[in-house]
Amino acid sequence: GWFDAFNVFFEEALAPLFGYFAQTNLTPDLYMIGWVFTLFSKSLPLDIASRVWDVFFRDGDSFLFSTALGILRMYQSKLLQMEFENILQFLRKLPDDMDVEELFEHIKIVGLTPRKFQHTMVELVEINNVERKGRNKSAVSACG
Numbered sequence: 001g002w003f004d005a006f007n008v009f010f011e012e013a014l015a016p017l018f019g020y021f022a023q024t025n026l027t028p029d030l031y032m033i034g035w036v037f038t039l040f041s042k043s044l045p046l047d048i049a050s051r052v053w054d055v056f057f058r059d060g061d062s063f064l065f066s067t068a069l070g071i072l073r074m075y076q077s078k079l080l081q082m083e084f085e086n087i088l089q090f091l092r093k094l095p096d097d098m099d100v101e102e103l104f105e106h107i108k109i110v111g112l113t114p115r116k117f118q119h120t121m122v123e124l125v126e127i128n129n130v131e132r133k134g135r136n137k138s139a140v141s142a143c144g
Contacts, residue, residue, distance in 0.1 A: 002036075003028045006065055007126055009117075013069050013110050017076045024084045031091040036064050043093060048100045062117030070107030074098075 006028045010016040021027075036044060039056065040049045056063045071094065072079065079087055 001124075005121055005127065006068070006118075007034060008120055008124070009065055009112055010072070011067060014076060014113070017079060020080055021087075024087070026084055026087055030088060032068060034092055035068055036058075040066070040067060045096050045098060047092075048098060048103060051100055051104070053072055058116050062112060064115040065117060066107050067103075067109055069110040069112060071098045073110055074103055074106040076088065091096055097129055 002030070007018070010021075010028070040052050044052065047112075051068050052063070056067075059066075075094075079090070083092065
C-alpha cells in the first residue's frame with residue numbers, strides 16, 4: 001500500500017537516508033502516519049502547513065509524499081547523524097524556524113510529479129494482485 005509506495009520514492013530520491021533508516025529499523029509508519037493523517041498540521045509550523053495544504057488540494061496525494069520527501073531531503077545530513085529516538089522526536093515536531101522557501105525548493109528537487117506517483121501506485125497494485133493470485137493458487141493446490 002501507501003508505505004510500499006513511499007519506500008519506492010524514498011529509496012529513489014534519498015538512497016543514503018533510506019539505507020540508514022532501514023539499518024536503524026525506522027519505518028515510514030513511525031512518522032508518516034502523523035504527517036499524513038494531520039496533513040502535516042502537528043509537525044510543521046502552521047504557516048508552512050497551510051502552504052502545503054494549498055498545493056495538496058490542487059495536486060492530491062502525491063504532494064503529501066513530495067512534502068515528506070522534501071522534509072527528509074532538507075534535513076538529511078542532520079538525520080544521518082542522529083540515533084533512532086532522536087530522529088523520531090525530530091520528525092514528529094519539526095523546527096519552528098523552518099524556511100518555507102527552502103522546503104519548497106527541496107520538494108521541487110525531489111521531483112515527484114502527480115503522474116509519476118499515479119504510475120507507481122498502479123504498478124504496485126498490479127504487483128500485489130499478481131502476488132495475491134499466486135498465493136491463492138498455492139492455497140487451492142495445497143487443499144486439493
